[in-house]
Amino acid sequence: MDRADSPSAGPSNSSQHGNSRTLEEDNSITTPATTTSLLGKPRPGYPPSTSTQQPQGSSRRPSNESNSTEISLKSKIAHKDYDVNIKTLKALLNILKTVWSESRTCSIVSTTNVATLGSGFVLLRIVHELFVYLSGIIPSQYYLVLGNRDQSGFNYLLIKSLLVVLSTGISKALVEYVGGLLRIQIRSILTANTDGRYMKSGILYPLNLAKSIDNPDQRISQDIDRLSESLMKLCIELFLSPFLIIYYTVKCWSVSGVLGPALIYLYFISGAIGSKLLMPPIVRLVWKQEKEEGNFRYKQTRVINFSESIAFYGGEKREEAEVNSSLSTLIGVQRRLAAKKLRLNTLSQTMSYLGSILSYAIIAIPIFFGAYKDKPSSDLSSIISMNTFVSMYLIYLFTSMLSQAQELTNLVGYTVRLEQLWKELDRLNEKHTQGSSLESVISYSANRDQIKVTDLSVFTPQGKRLLSGISFTVNVGDNMIITGPNGCGKTSLLRTMCGLWASSTGHIAIPAPIGSDSKPTIMFLSQMPYMISGTLIEQVTYPVVHDKSLSLSHNIMAQVTEILHLTGLGKLAQDPLISGGSSIDASMWEKLLSPGEMQRIAIARVLFWKPRFAIMDEATSSVDIPAERDLYSLLINSGVSLISVGHRDSLLAYHNLHLRIDPSLGSASLDYS
């Protein structure tokens, strides 16, 4: 409820506008349209929905096991861990501390902004509360001047009330505006901080591979935003609540005696108990609804992503059946939810109407006990109006507090989710920092011209042994091809050599980078090249951090253009749509280029960076045979040593070493040619 629209009072006014306003506002706290209980609404979107984004990388198989683990983990979290308790409040405090300390160093917000906005918010909130009080007592003044037929008093009051109402509206809008700006600042700070911890070597991939935390994308993009929103909502609503409750209790007491506040407190307690009893099944169903919403959305997204394959197969009917089945599960849950909400809404509606009647019952007591028997009727109307405002506002403050209690539960929920992510990121960071010097099978060698693998055993992240006893040495100038049947572990060996899979034994020595040299010494090319959002130059120079001067540098442009011509992509450099210098979305790149052209872009990146070694996992499988010959010649002539995986016999000619994997033995033999 907007306190600017807080219960206006007066016998006729309150029955016409005052009460209807009040009920409407009470309903904003209690009715199903906006919320489901006196304790506030279970927010859509929380508990978290199933992310539509699938982790990329090596977890190629849809894992039912991991999904069910995730779901059961979420169930546990939804029912148990999201309570408001000391632990979760400490986590919230930790987040607030981070916001405060980061606001001084964060590059995307200025400290002055945060401090100015914070103090501006506090000031505006106090000013607004003063105007709310002034506008609340205006109706009682109207009863007085109208009752006394005082025309000049009425004219003066008319102007005064217009100014007060205008100021109340403006101050409320400003409170929400400044609160909204603060929310954006908090979100920016927390997101930048979390992304800084997440987008790191040794963290991004292991976190998504092991799924040790569900939906990090959702936690960063959605949960942080909702956390900031909940925090600001609580600040806007509850910032002055304790003081206001004390003030309006005293006021109510002074008009109606102890019975008035006592009845309001009783009303509040019974509403809270009733609501608390009816809430749990609804919370559970809301959680389930969010999960089914997520599943439904995921199915729809998959249809979009794979529309071409579905069209080729003519599988539209099959997809429709799949989507419909998901929809019918979702609708089933929504029906059960609506049924459960009925009881709670009955209570909520009844309580909100009772609240407005209660305010009259409170003033009726002193009137019938003779407290105002000497007052003329105009004065009495004014007193009734004033009292109705005070008691209704007190009732509003309580219901508002109750509804914010649910907001607090949401805030704690988002806090727990963010804290879990931070803890996991810190754990992986610690492991990575230690692992690179102590535990990992990979070590940097002073010999920058060699990759040496000794007695390596390769295990999947789940611990299944794929290969054992693998040993080989590739010197700069050598080119090695790895062959073997599907599923024997070729790509897994490459993942282990690149340090992506840590669960291995043996030893791999790779060239050490020199100082702060950002040039990669080893580059990995997968069968499906990764396209980025950006310009043609950024595409070829990936993974350099985006730099405007790079796009303007004539040297780099000339170098990239030459490489594009060499790799058979000269037409791209001439295409105004592509080479115009404007950024193109990654998904658009994937449409503009064929798989073979994307593989050529990946090779262009190697030619641009000229690393010591390029590890190529079927990286030319979509390129025609003559072009494959040209590309391999280019790479070898540029001084890059290649470690290739492939099935085509044509590849053998470009390599002097041949590692054959024998799946029956789980080992490999090395041939020289």
Ligand SMILES: Nc1ncnc2c1ncn2[C@@H]1O[C@H](COP(=O)(O)OP(=O)(O)OP(=O)(O)O)[C@@H](O)[C@H]1O
């Ligand atoms: N993330 C993972 N978790 C568990 N097992 C995996 C994972 N990735 C791959 N595997 C399994 O490891 C085995 C070897 O896979 P890998 O991709 O290394 O085979 P490959 O020799 O490259 O096959 P292909 O020639 O078809 O590309 C397969 O049985 C595969 O299912």
